[in-house]
Amino acid sequence: MRVGRIAKEHLAGIAALEKLSFAAPWSEDALSFLLREEAVGFACLDDAGIPVAYAGMLTVLDEGQITNVATNPAYRRQGLADAVLTALLTEARLRGLATVSLEVRESNLAAISLYEKHGFSVVGKRNHFYKNPREHALVMLCSL
Ligand SMILES: CC(C)(COP(=O)(O)OP(=O)(O)OC[C@H]1O[C@@H](n2cnc3c(N)ncnc32)[C@H](O)[C@@H]1OP(=O)(O)O)[C@@H](O)C(=O)NCCC(=O)NCCS
Numbered sequence: 001m002r003v004g005r006i007a008k009e010h011l012a013g014i015a016a017l018e019k020l021s022f023a024a025p026w027s028e029d030a031l032s033f034l035l036r037e038e039a040v041g042f043a044c045l046d047d048a049g050i051p052v053a054y055a056g057m058l059t060v061l062d063e064g065q066i067t068n069v070a071t072n073p074a075y076r077r078q079g080l081a082d083a084v085l086t087a088l089l090t091e092a093r094l095r096g097l098a099t100v101s102l103e104v105r106e107s108n109l110a111a112i113s114l115y116e117k118h119g120f121s122v123v124g125k126r127n128h129f130y131k132n133p134r135e136h137a138l139v140m141l142c143s144l
Helices: 008-021 030-035 080-094 109-117
Strands: 002-005 039-045 051-060 063-071 099-105 121-130 135-143
Touching: 002 080, 008 030, 008 039, 008 051, 008 063, 030 039, 030 051, 039 080, 051 080, 063 080, 080 099, 080 109, 099 109, 099 121, 109 135
Parallel strands: 063 099
Antiparallel strands: 002 039, 039 051, 051 063, 099 135, 121 135
């Protein structure tokens, strides 16, 4: 297993990961934003080069916005989300970002715990932000 920056050849595998993890998964096409200069993503790749976990981020000026983090269900609780999020926050610091924020379903205790472990705290709430099922989002922020 190794952590690498997301490139074009990983997008199909990441779209497959999205399908395994979310009710409204991003398509391979939609994920191509990760290749833009003002975005970055890291994936854990298995020995065949298939992504089994990933984290993506968009940047605007000195602010980062994490778009998604997901681990293949067969590989959860093995530290892979920790690894991709660490890589993403290291890159955020290298890019001179001041803050990184994200939204998370308020019932998603696993993700909230992951983000708290990496220095994020809850700074707000967006009512009925999610559909399917309808749920509020917590806004979390990490100051770098
Ligand atoms: C949330 C998610 C990305 C965690 O991935 P993972 O690779 O299993 O996480 P890790 O093994 O790296 O765990 C890192 C930390 O996350 C938290 N965590 C992960 N799974 C957890 C669980 N089931 N319950 C509680 N905390 C959990 C813990 O803080 C953990 O640290 P610890 O091992 O020191 O306790 C994964 O469960 C997932 O893909 N969920 C579906 C997609 C999703 O909800 N993404 C977040 C969108 S905002």
